[in-house]
Amino acid sequence: MLEVGVQTKGIIEGRVTEPGFAMIAEAGFDCVDFNLDVFLQNNEIYMGELNHFFDKDEAQLESFFIPYKQAMEKYGLRASQMHAPYPVMVYGRTQQNRYMQEQVIPKSLMIAHMMDIPHVVIHPWKLQYRLDAETEQRENLSYFRSLIPLAEQYHVMICMENLYESVGGRIVEGVCADPEEAVREIEILNEYAGKELFGFCLDTGHMNLTRRNAYEMISTLGAHLKILHLHDNDAQGDLHQMPYTFRRKDFGEGVNWNDVLDGLGKVHYRGVLSFETYPCVNSFPENLSLEVLRVICQTGRYFAQVLEKEDAGWETL
Template structure:
């Protein structure tokens, strides 16, 4: 029996309003051999999960023998993320107090869902309004003060629930703002509250092979991953091996971080045959997990796989 643990994001085939469709997707994930899910439905927008829906998800997981690696939280209502052009509902970065607190409430809702599912991390996007900051530099610190207020309110809630927030690297924010937000938050907040989620597809679009430098930069706080491939030009969410990411390098760097298996695939299915797609995804994840384990062993023992450890000198 295989001991491989592997996770996949639940929205690989899209979003579904029908619970029959959601249940079917979870069944297919389990049948394909995946042991864990990364709950990604309603990852964007202002949908609030009922406690009854949370119970239903938990029962699906138990029924199909699935566990939760993490889930994707929502930044709030859909809006222009590059600039401040008004005030939107459920926005944890908003300067309007009602909107900001509603955004905090939305994130707490996902923390509650994570707790019900048994997940230890939620992944969150932080979009810095860089167009506005470029035109009005004085708005940058004000923006972060709102972010800090929200995270200050979330910190005791998350720690009490045992759920960490992992900030994901994005591709539609300039590098300067991307690194600045991570540096700020990881310096200000403790590791049991704030971590880093590496999205390999986004990183490939922004940094290419320098992705490994980013992994090393945040290796002590890297707790979540979104694994997918592309050619560096668009966010296609392809199966690893279909783009130009050099996975041996990525796995070698990842093996030196705080990340713990299973790996999480975040893919888009472009095949009408979902079962065939999941089989292909599983095989790719299996190969990457093998790379990770091999590199992890080399890192912790300093010995290449297959080599023998030197015998200890006996002292008579």
């Protein structure tokens, strides 16, 4: 049976909260996407006001995260993927970028290893609107290549994610939004490494925002697709909401989940069906969090059922 996971953000925030893991387990999830990014948040990084969490040395970080690992074990959960703090690079912030690249990301990979997390999402650099797409690709290849020794040392697979950007408030495609380009970069990086150290994390919400056909995108990613950020939106904002809530029978701007499932079936996806849906936990009244998580988990179980039937030769939806 395919496993189903959910991100820890919005449920476990910045402190060990056993009730949070207990709630995730009670909702029926097998796995979590461990949001390391909550310890150094993207708004702090964009504003250049970094906290000092990652100034801790490796031993201090390890002892900080051991209780998290123990709490997950206690509730029968495993962290199947991690989201590293992002962005790794903000154009023009040389000193901050060096800190992100030399301290935060290596320590993130170390923490992933310590917590037995096999996949880590590291956002590729966004440069195409500042400079150009060719420079963006070149810089990303150079940066991700530099991570090969760390990926080997910590036995983690680094996953790039399809991103969007905002130009004058309008959402536009960003780095890795084009699956062909993403595949090309991953293949070059794996060739540098001489082994498979790089993969792809498909974010279904970002895919919808950049108006990509899910079936074609997933088919193009093929076996490079290792992990997922499953969530839905109205094709206007990155809402990270639960599937099926932005459509009606005959119209709608939400993700076409039949296409997603057909695509995952075609590439025989066997990774975790992981949801990145923390705003649901925020938007519903607080006392309904468990119920919200149950719906998300049941949706994942349904996806798993469809994919397993497809794999057994059942015709697509």
